[in-house]
Amino acid sequence: MWGRELDGIRFTFHLAGINNQNFLMRDEETGTYWQQITGRAVSGPLAGKTLPFVPSDELTFALWKAEEPQGMVLKDVAAYASEYSPKDWDVRMRKAPTVLSYARPGLAPRDVMFGIEAFGAARAFPAVAVSQKKLVLDHVGGEPVMLVVGPDDQSVRAFRVRLAGAAGPIDFYRVLPASPPGSPAPGAALMIDSATGSKWDFSGCAIEGPRKGACLEHVRTIRDYWFDWRHYHPDTTVFGIAHQ
Amino acid sequence: MAERATPISNRRTVWGVVLATCLAVSAFCLIYPVYVIRPFRHQGVREFAAALLVLRFRQPVDVLCVLVTVAAAVLYWRNRPRLLARIAAIAGTIGVIAFSALSRVNIYELMFHPLGQPAFLAASNSKLDGDEHVIAVKIGGAARAYPIRSISYHHIVNDVVGGVPIVATY
Numbered sequence: 001m002w003g004r005e006l007d008g009i010r011f012t013f014h015l016a017g018i019n020n021q022n023f024l025m026r027d028e029e030t031g032t033y034w035q036q037i038t039g040r041a042v043s044g045p046l047a048g049k050t051l052p053f054v055p056s057d058e059l060t061f062a063l064w065k066a067e068e069p070q071g072m073v074l075k076d077v078a079a080y081a082s083e084y085s086p087k088d089w090d091v092r093m094r095k096a097p098t099v100l101s102y103a104r105p106g107l108a109p110r111d112v113m114f115g116i117e118a119f120g121a122a123r124a125f126p127a128v129a130v131s132q133k134k135l136v137l138d139h140v141g142g143e144p145v146m147l148v149v150g151p152d153d154q155s156v157r158a159f160r161v162r163l164a165g166a167a168g169p170i171d172f173y174r175v176l177p178a179s180p181p182g183s184p185a186p187g188a189a190l191m192i193d194s195a196t197g198s199k200w201d202f203s204g205c206a207i208e209g210p211r212k213g214a215c216l217e218h219v220r221t222i223r224d225y226w227f228d229w230r231h232y233h234p235d236t237t238v239f240g241i242a243h244q
Numbered sequence: 245m246a247e248r249a250t251p252i253s254n255r256r257t258v259w260g261v262v263l264a265t266c267l268a269v270s271a272f273c274l275i276y277p278v279y280v281i282r283p284f285r286h287q288g289v290r291e292f293a294a295a296l297l298v299l300r301f302r303q304p305v306d307v308l309c310v311l312v313t314v315a316a317a318v319l320y321w322r323n324r325p326r327l328l329a330r331i332a333a334i335a336g337t338i339g340v341i342a343f344s345a346l347s348r349v350n351i352y353e354l355m356f357h358p359l360g361q362p363a364f365l366a367a368s369n370s371k372l373d374g375d376e377h378v379i380a381v382k383i384g385g386a387a388r389a390y391p392i393r394s395i396s397y398h399h400i401v402n403d404v405v406g407g408v409p410i411v412a413t414y
Binding site for chain 1: 277281282283286292293296297299300350352353356357358359360362363364365366367368370372373374375376377378379380381382383386387388389390391392393394395396397398399400401402408409410411412413
């Protein structure tokens with residue numbers, strides 16, 4: 001997700017090619033070619049520039065709708081809707097070939113990861129581990145970071161675990177949501193912190209307890225295949241996998 | 245028996261070579277980028293940069309090729325080549341024009357139709373399944389969701405959210 005205004009030019013982008021499993025786009029206004037994954041211009045009049053980053057979340061529709069009841073959803077284009085991926089496309093894609101591998105013991109090319117690039121480092125968290133544990137406390141680039149599965153049991157967010165006035169590390173614990181999965185209640189308590197016992201919701205804000213009103217900083221995480229994440233982050237470490 | 249090379253046949257050869265060169269150049273400009281930049285193929289850094297250069301300059305190169313080809317074909321024709329050679333000259337000229345025309349086609353947008361102007365539904369009116377994944381954005385108080393099922397097809401949505409022009413990509 002990128003801003004499309006730079007140096008006073010508002011770009012209109014077109015699909016211009018597929019490059020190592022990500023795609024290339026070209027803006028109508030200058031004819032520059034941009035890489036989708038990095039937002040960087042790789043060829044043309046604006047080569048070397050980077051588009052402004054826009055943070056986004058990957059969530060289930062039900063969870064997003066509960067958080068943003070006034071939100072707007074992109075409409076399908078009727079003419080092409082039959083060509084859209086079926087719901088289980090990411091299951092089928094697991095069997096698709098890859099041009100790059102980076103396979104390692106315990107890491108298949110199309111294993112799904114939650115990738116975090118922040119604080120000067122890159123770290124990949126296998127989706128299977130995150131889904132099982134529901135809440136992972138770890139570090140990226142020396143900063144304490146938490147990944148937590150939402151009340152819908154599918155969406156994942158990452159936060160920087162820094163609380164003003166707290167010395168030393170803080171543990172977070174995920175609590176069982178009060179409502180059954182599939183009916184996420186917005187603002188329901190999802191986590192408790194060990195420092196103060198405050199209750200926090202999936203948006204990273206404390207809704208009860210001494211910390212009520214405080215919000216944790218979101219850390220961007222993207223859902224990606226292992227081979228793709230590793231290709232663009234050669235120095236990445238992997239949660240749960242030791243390195244030589 | 246071999247003919248003595250005459251001035252006429254020399255000129256024919258020159259224009260014939262020019263025509264053939266233009267055919268090769270326009271074919272290369274069409275095929276090379278699509279060959280390099282395609283799904284499921286690993287691209288080296290240099291060949292990728294080369295393919296992008298071809299993409300950027302092929303339209304003016306094609307226009308030049310078409311003009312030179314038509315002139316060369318006319319001049320070739322004037323030097324009275326045999327029937328087969330005339331047919332080849334016509335075929336070559338049509339080839340250059342065809343390759344140049346095809347180069348203007350964006351095959352990726354043929355495969356994945358662009359979304360064009362995006363339209364939106366209020367969340368409460370959407371018939372999307374609860375467990376469908378969306379990419380969610382919130383800017384200036386405006387919340388938007390892009391279902392992965394559709395943006396993984398269109399790949400690009402040029403949009404404006406909360407007054408900020410953005411491009412949603414997947």
